[in-house]
Amino acid sequence: MTQVRSRPPRVVIAGAGFAGMQAAKALAEAPVEVVVIDRQNHQSFQPLLYQVATAALTPADVAWPIRWMLRGQKNAQVYMAEAQGIDRARRRLITSGGDFAYDWLVLATGATHAYFGHEEWAAFAPGLKRLEDATEIRRRVLMAFEQAELADTDDERRDLTTFVIVGGGPTGVEMAGAISDIARQALPPDFRRIDPREARVILVEAGPRILSAFPEDLSDYARQALEKRGVEVRTGAAVTDIDASGVRIGEETLHAGAVVWAAGVAASAAGKWLDAERDRAGRVLVSRDLSVPGAPEIFAIGDTALAKTEDGKPVPGLAPAAKQMGAYVGRVIAAQAAGTAPPEPFAYRHQGDLATIGRDAAIVKRNDMQLTGFVGWVFWSAIHIFFLIGTRNRIAVAFSWFWEYVTFGRRSRLITEPAAPGCFEPKSQGGRPAADRAEPATARRVWS
Numbered sequence: 526m527t528q529v530r531s532r533p534p535r536v537v538i539a540g541a542g543f544a545g546m547q548a549a550k551a552l553a554e555a556p557v558e559v560v561v562i563d564r565q566n567h568q569s570f571q572p573l574l575y576q577v578a579t580a581a582l583t584p585a586d587v588a589w590p591i592r593w594m595l596r597g598q599k600n601a602q603v604y605m606a607e608a609q610g611i612d613r614a615r616r617r618l619i620t621s622g623g624d625f626a627y628d629w630l631v632l633a634t635g636a637t638h639a640y641f642g643h644e645e646w647a648a649f650a651p652g653l654k655r656l657e658d659a660t661e662i663r664r665r666v667l668m669a670f671e672q673a674e675l676a677d678t679d680d681e682r683r684d685l686t687t688f689v690i691v692g693g694g695p696t697g698v699e700m701a702g703a704i705s706d707i708a709r710q711a712l713p714p715d716f717r718r719i720d721p722r723e724a725r726v727i728l729v730e731a732g733p734r735i736l737s738a739f740p741e742d743l744s745d746y747a748r749q750a751l752e753k754r755g756v757e758v759r760t761g762a763a764v765t766d767i768d769a770s771g772v773r774i775g776e777e778t779l780h781a782g783a784v785v786w787a788a789g790v791a792a793s794a795a796g797k798w799l800d801a802e803r804d805r806a807g808r809v810l811v812s813r814d815l816s817v818p819g820a821p822e823i824f825a826i827g828d829t830a831l832a833k834t835e836d837g838k839p840v841p842g843l844a845p846a847a848k849q850m851g852a853y854v855g856r857v858i859a860a861q862a863a864g865t866a867p868p869e870p871f872a873y874r875h876q877g878d879l880a881t882i883g884r885d886a887a888i889v890k891r892n893d894m895q896l897t898g899f900v901g902w903v904f905w906s907a908i909h910i911f912f913l914i915g916t917r918n919r920i921a922v923a924f925s926w927f928w929e930y931v932t933f934g935r936r937s938r939l940i941t942e943p944a945a946p947g948c949f950e951p952k953s954q955g956g957r958p959a960a961d962r963a964e965p966a967t968a969r970r971v972w973s
Contacts, residue, residue, distance in 0.1 A: 533558045533600075536858055537618050537627035539608040539795075541568050541591045544827030544847035545633030551855020553598050557862045560625060562618070564607035566590055569656050570913060572844060573922075575696060577659035578785075579703035580667065580711070580938045584656045586921050589914050608634055611798040613820065629822050629858050632795045632809070633851065636828035636842065639791035639806065646767040650786040653696055660941060662785055666704060667940050669782025670712060673719050685782035686724040689772045691764050692788030693730030694738075695880040698747055700785050701728040702883030705754040710884070711938075726756045727779060729772065731763040731788070736888070738841070739878055743888045746897050750882040764788075790842070795829050804831050804839075813870035815854050824857070826850035832871060840873045844912070849873060879905050 534557050538545045541563040552559050569588045576582040595601045606622030617624040638652030651661050666688065673685040686708075690701045705726045712721035728735065728751065735751075735758060736744045748758050759774070766773040771781040792807035801817050802810040808831035809817060815832060817823045827847040832840040840846050853871045860867045877891030879901075887905040889896035896904050913919050 534628040534862055535560060535626065536629045536631065537562065537625050538631040538633060539563075539618055539620075540633035540635055540793075540827070540829070541565075541594075541603075542571075542633060542635050542827060542847065543568075543844050544829075544851040545631065546591070546594060547848045547851030548631050548633065548824075548826065548855045548858075549595060549601055549851075550598070551852045552859055553600065555600070555855075555859035555862050557600065557629075557858065559598070559601040560627075561591065561595065561601060561603045562606050562608060562620060562622075562625065563591060563603075564605070564621075565655070566592070566605050567656070568594065571654065572912075573909060574653050574656070574659045575699045575703055577656065577937070578653060578662040578666070578700065579707050580663055581703065582922060582925055583937045584660065586918060586925065587913075588656055589918070594914065608795075611795075611823075613799070613823075616822070627822075629861075630824070631854055631858075632799075632823065632825045632829050633827045633847075634793035634795045634829050636790040636792050636806075638786055639789035640786070641789060643767070646786070649767045649769055650691060650772075650784040652786040652790075653700070654790075661943060662783070663937075664940050664943070665783040666707075667938055670708075670716065670719070670721060670724075671940070673782065674716055676719075682719055683725070684771075684780040686719065686721070687727065687771070687779065687781045688724065688783050688785070689727045689729060689779050689781045690785045690787055691729050691767075691772065692786065693728060693732065693735030693758075693760065694787060695736065695878075697728055697730070697785075697787035698735055698751065699881055700787060701726055701751060701756045701758075702754060702881065702886070705751070705756050706883045709755065726754075727781075728756055728758050729762050729764060729774065730758070730760045732760065734760055736880060739880070739888060739890055740895070743890060743895060743897065747880065747882055747888055750886045754883055790828070792829055795825060799823070801825075814857055814867065815850055815871050816857075824854045826854055832873065834873050841875075845876045846873055879908060881905050 536557050537560045538549055539562050541561050546568055549559050549561050567588045567590050573587045577584055592603050604622055606620040608620050610619040617626050640646045651658050669685045673682045676682045688704050690697045708721045708724035734744045736747050751758055762774050764772055764774055772779045772784055796803035796807050796809045799817055809825040811825050811830045811832055812818055815824050815826055817825055828842050856868045879889050881887040885899045885902055887901040889901045889904050910919050910923055
């Protein structure tokens with residue numbers, strides 16, 4: 526008797542961020558069917574979301590439709606659904622759009638904001654992970670100035686034009702510098718009753734210094750550059766409460782027109798679905814080939830995974846690391862599908878650290894090279910433009926930055942109202958694609 530496959534083995538990739546998309550592309554020539562599932566129809570370039578949040582760029586400058594990105598890959602299918610669990614016994618990914626059978630499963634479900642047990646703070650201090658977060662922060666920041674223009678007292682105006690950023694990592698530093706720049710450079714000509722240059726921007730960090738992942742001299746430079754822009758940098762300051770009025774540090778309350786959360790992230794619920802070993806942030810501890818221990822057909826990558834470098838340190842949650850993990854897992858699965866020798870164990874190659882403080886100021890650490898100031902800012906800009914997808918986006922972003930540099934303006938200062946809850950929720954589907962109903966290829970056999 527001859528066993529006949531009715532279709533190629535299937536790789537289901539949950540999440541189309543840097544890691545998931547790289548895994549999908551690495552499987553373009555493999556003898557497999559690739560199914561990419563994401564709750565959104567686009568991939569965002571997260572390192573530049575803060576520029577959307579501060580009106581320097583539009584959402585279309587930093588995001589691309591997933592279907593467009595995979596339009597030329599014949600073995601790839603894309604579905605818009607939210608992953609909700611895993612049935613390991615039946616090899617199925619459970620989603621809002623139905624169950625997807627898999628032969629290999631790649632979990633690239635990313636991370637979300639971590640409020641350290643105070644989830645109620647999320648309503649008052651949004652984080653920055655998605656386009657929706659960026660446009661909401663932009664709305665809050667710009668609305669604060671509009672409300673200040675209407676305010677009757679100096680105290681009201683002062684409170685409304687106070688902005689608190691919680692967390693002194695790259696996102697927090699970049700947000701603080703950008704809000705300071707927009708207040709002092711872009712907005713002053715547009716207002717009559719208030720002077721936006723008097724806005725107060727406060728960066729709060731619980732640790733002893735900002736940008737702790739950078740060398741101390743670059744951290745000190747960043748702090749000085751922020752303070753030159755009028756940003757108040759408070760280190761060793763732990764936030765104890767956040768509510769509608771602002772932020773509380775010990776017994777002091779900082780009244781604020783807008784608060785931005787940049788203090789921590791937590792992995793998605795994938796580790797709970799697997800009941801796998803994970804760290805405090807929820808990242809799944811993976812083997813050297815990035816598979817889940819005890820489940821060689823399941824891989825975790827990107828912010829979902831706790832991978833280790835050769836010296837035992839955790840691989841950082843950076844875009845280059847996610848891309849490397851995605852490309853590696855693609856090669857592993859392709860080798861298994863083709864019956865060839867697997868690649869060597871995953872080895873992370875660190876490509877450096879970058880952070881911008883604002884106009885003319887950034888810091889770069891790459892091997893023995895360190896850059897600061899205008900030179901660092903040019904290098905940072907060039908690297909980020911290079912990593913954007915598509916010529917149109919590279920030209921648009923380069924032009925926007927050039928125009929902003931020349932005019933001190935921000936072209937994307939739109940205040941949009943948030944959608945009413947439930948307005949655009951997808952309606953329940955009576956059925957789902959035939960591909961979703963299929964059993965794994967290993968279980969579908971036709972005997973002749």
